[in-house]
Amino acid sequence: MNIPIHFTDGTQLQYDPHTGQLGNTEDGELVSPPLHRAGPFRKSRRVHHLKIQLGLSCNYSCSYCSQRFVPHADQTTAAHVEPFLAELGTWYDPEPGSRIAFWGGEPFVYWKTLKPLAEALRARYPDLVFSIITNGSVLDAEKVEWLDRLGFLVAISHDGPGQHLRGPDPNWAPVLELYRRLRPQNRISFNPMLTRGNSSRAAIAAYFIDLTGDPDVPLGEGSMIDPYDDGGLANLMTPSERLEYRQAAVAELRWGGAQNFSITYSKFRAALGGAHASELGQKCGIEREDSITVDLQGNVLTCQNVSVAATAPNGMSHNVGHVADFDSISLNTITHWSARQNCQRCPVLRLCSGTCTFLQGDMFQAACDSSYTDNVVFLVGAIEAATGKRVEYIDAPHLPEERRDIFGLRGYRPKKVIHLKSI
Ligand code: SF4
Numbered sequence: 314m315n316i317p318i319h320f321t322d323g324t325q326l327q328y329d330p331h332t333g334q335l336g337n338t339e340d341g342e343l344v345s346p347p348l349h350r351a352g353p354f355r356k357s358r359r360v361h362h363l364k365i366q367l368g369l370s371c372n373y374s375c376s377y378c379s380q381r382f383v384p385h386a387d388q389t390t391a392a393h394v395e396p397f398l399a400e401l402g403t404w405y406d407p408e409p410g411s412r413i414a415f416w417g418g419e420p421f422v423y424w425k426t427l428k429p430l431a432e433a434l435r436a437r438y439p440d441l442v443f444s445i446i447t448n449g450s451v452l453d454a455e456k457v458e459w460l461d462r463l464g465f466l467v468a469i470s471h472d473g474p475g476q477h478l479r480g481p482d483p484n485w486a487p488v489l490e491l492y493r494r495l496r497p498q499n500r501i502s503f504n505p506m507l508t509r510g511n512s513s514r515a516a517i518a519a520y521f522i523d524l525t526g527d528p529d530v531p532l533g534e535g536s537m538i539d540p541y542d543d544g545g546l547a548n549l550m551t552p553s554e555r556l557e558y559r560q561a562a563v564a565e566l567r568w569g570g571a572q573n574f575s576i577t578y579s580k581f582r583a584a585l586g587g588a589h590a591s592e593l594g595q596k597c598g599i600e601r602e603d604s605i606t607v608d609l610q611g612n613v614l615t616c617q618n619v620s621v622a623a624t625a626p627n628g629m630s631h632n633v634g635h636v637a638d639f640d641s642i643s644l645n646t647i648t649h650w651s652a653r654q655n656c657q658r659c660p661v662l663r664l665c666s667g668t669c670t671f672l673q674g675d676m677f678q679a680a681c682d683s684s685y686t687d688n689v690v691f692l693v694g695a696i697e698a699a700t701g702k703r704v705e706y707i708d709a710p711h712l713p714e715e716r717r718d719i720f721g722l723r724g725y726r727p728k729k730v731i732h733l734k735s736i
């Protein structure tokens with residue numbers, strides 16, 4: 314499936330989002346349609362990515378957090394650790410190098426559970442990768458030393474110059490001490506998210522360079538947020554803001570303002586290479602057979618951002634099974650991108666991978682609009698880096714003009730949104 318890409322010098326090339334190839338081939342039919350993967354999705358005991366969800370409690374209340382209105386399950390405590398570990402050996406058979414991720418909420422709110430759990434797992438699995446994402450607010454010297462000793466990869470959630478839109482700063486002293494200890498082994502990053510009020514990757518990078526004194530400070534995440542409720546929607550851009558964002562963000566890519574973000578490289582690679590779309594998973598990989606999220610009672614969850622007490626937008630319970638009945642686990646809460654109406658023909662498919670897989674209806678559409686704007690900038694960046702030409706227009710007749718005249722170079726201007734309350 315080829316989509317003509319027009320350049321500002323009047324030339325054009327064809328881009329195939331299924332193969333990631335850019336060339337001179339004439340527009341044609343889809344030769345090898347992507348596999349339709351409707352689910353439900355099963356799980357394998359050869360787990361490569363185990364996510365342990367300790368609970369959804371957090372000491373922050375970020376306005377766009379995906380977990381904000383998720384009903385909490387009964388609290389798990391340190392008393393659940395031993396039975397969990399006793400059962401783990403019956404269903405968990407990882408290879409060296411596999412990952413265990415410890416999730417909250419804020420995972421250090423669960424310190425009395427997290428500490429014995431991770432220490433026992435480290436003793437049992439010395440070769441596995443441990444990872445954790447924290448807001449850093451309850452770190453202290455003991456936890457810093459512990460994270461270092463147990464070999465954790467650590468990501469600090471912080472939005473840089475936009476943090477005030479989200480929550481308070483942590484106490485920086487232990488965070489920076491952790492950074493000093495883990496940075497030489499590339500075991501730490503800051504993970505900012507982009508919102509309508511905090512959409513410059515260059516400004517975010519400058520903040521963390523200034524904070525750490527490290528010009529190469531690694532930045533994870535770095536995408537626009539997905540919306541899960543009104544708070545999330547309020548942090549998404551309007552059509553006018555999306556146009557301005559695309560213009561500004563591609564300029565930052567051109568001058569190197571986003572190079573601290575690992576997604577800049579991963580999305581460039583995904584845009585113009587790699588596997589055929591038939592092998593492309595969801596952006597978070599939760600549909601993969603070798604990825605599983607469990608709580609300490611052995612319940613299997615759609616992902617780490619939900620609980621057994623929550624229902625997915627498709628009406629199914631987010632509790633998709635139990636490890637004691639492993640072969641019956643059935644992930645039936647999600648929609649694979651190949652089953653979405655527009656994803657198969659989307660120019661940014663390889664970069665977006667269908668956005669959040671359990672979203673439906675208007676919330677999915679809002680996430681899709683936001684994700685298209687975010688990812689098309691990287692698609693353009695990759696094409697421009699490969700060709701040395703400036704992209705003007707994506708000539709895909711099935712797309713609305715906003716998704717074709719992405720920088721407004723052919724006159725696209727969003728219609729004014731009139732809010733009834735203001736009349
Ligand atoms: S931007 Fe929308 S249509 Fe395109 S791949 Fe992502 S979710 Fe699908």
Ligand code: SF4
Pocket residue numbers: 379597598599615616617618668669670671
């Ligand atoms: S399904 Fe994936 S993208 Fe959606 S909330 Fe869960 S981890 Fe995040």
